[in-house]
Amino acid sequence: LVAHLVGAEALVLLTDIAGVLTADPRLDDSASLIEEIMVVDQELEALAGGAGTVRGSGGMATKLAAARIAAWSGVRTVIAAADRPGVVADALADVAGTGTVVRPRSEVLPARKLWIAFAVASAGTVVVDAGARRALESAGRSLLAAGVVDTKGRFAAGEAVEVADTDGVVFAKGIAAMDVDALRAVRGVRTGDLPEGLPHEVVHRDDLVVLPA
Incomplete structure (x- = not known):
C-alpha cells in the first residue's frame, strides 16, 4: 500500500x-x-x-x-x-x-478499493446465493438483500464485511450499508419490498471489491 x-x-x-x-x-x-x-x-x-x-x-x-x-x-x-x-x-x-x-x-484498483480489500479488518460475513455471486463477479452489481441467505458476526453500517458463498468461500469484501440486525430482518427480500428508510443496497458496488481466486 x-x-x-x-x-x-x-x-x-x-x-x-x-x-x-x-x-x-x-x-x-x-x-x-x-x-x-x-x-x-x-x-x-x-x-x-x-x-x-x-x-x-x-x-x-x-x-x-x-x-x-x-x-x-x-x-x-x-x-x-x-x-x-x-x-x-x-x-x-x-x-x-x-x-x-x-x-x-x-x-x-483505485485507492479506496485497495483500502477496502487489504487495509481494513472485516467485522463479519454476509453469505449470498449463487445468483448474487454471479451478479457481483460477472456484472459488477451492488449486493442486494434478495441475494443474502445468512450473516455471521456483528457489524454496523459503515464497517467492512466479507462476502462468501454458501460453501463458505470468501470471494468479495465491502462496506456494509446496513447493520447486521437490519440485514437479518430483510435477507431474501426483494428491493421493492424493503421497509422505508433502509438503503436499497447491502453493499454498494462502489464499496465492493471482488477478490481474486
Whole structure:
C-alpha cells in the first residue's frame, strides 16, 4: 500500500533465498527458482506457507501477500536474495534472474478499493446465493438483500464485511450499508419490498471489491 501511495514503480523484498522456489530447499534438493509470477493464487500461497527464517523479514507467504497487494496497485514486485551482488539495482532494472518477479495486474484498483480489500479488518460475513455471486463477479452489481441467505458476526453500517458463498468461500469484501440486525430482518427480500428508510443496497458496488481466486 505504501508503494502505491508514493507512486513507486517497483517493490523490492529481500530474503535469504533466491526468491520463490518450487519447493522447500531444506527438504527438496531439486527446488528451483520461479522467475516470474503473473498471478498470486491460492496454490502459490500454499506453496509458500510456513514460518520464516531467522534472517528473513517474515516468511515467504508474507512476502507473497505483499506482492499480491502491490500487483493490485499496479506495482511490480521483486523477491530476491539480500546477499546477491547488486540485487537492488538489478531488481529495479528488471534484470532477468535477479529473483522472482511478480507482475502487476493490468486492471489496477483505485485507492479506496485497495483500502477496502487489504487495509481494513472485516467485522463479519454476509453469505449470498449463487445468483448474487454471479451478479457481483460477472456484472459488477451492488449486493442486494434478495441475494443474502445468512450473516455471521456483528457489524454496523459503515464497517467492512466479507462476502462468501454458501460453501463458505470468501470471494468479495465491502462496506456494509446496513447493520447486521437490519440485514437479518430483510435477507431474501426483494428491493421493492424493503421497509422505508433502509438503503436499497447491502453493499454498494462502489464499496465492493471482488477478490481474486
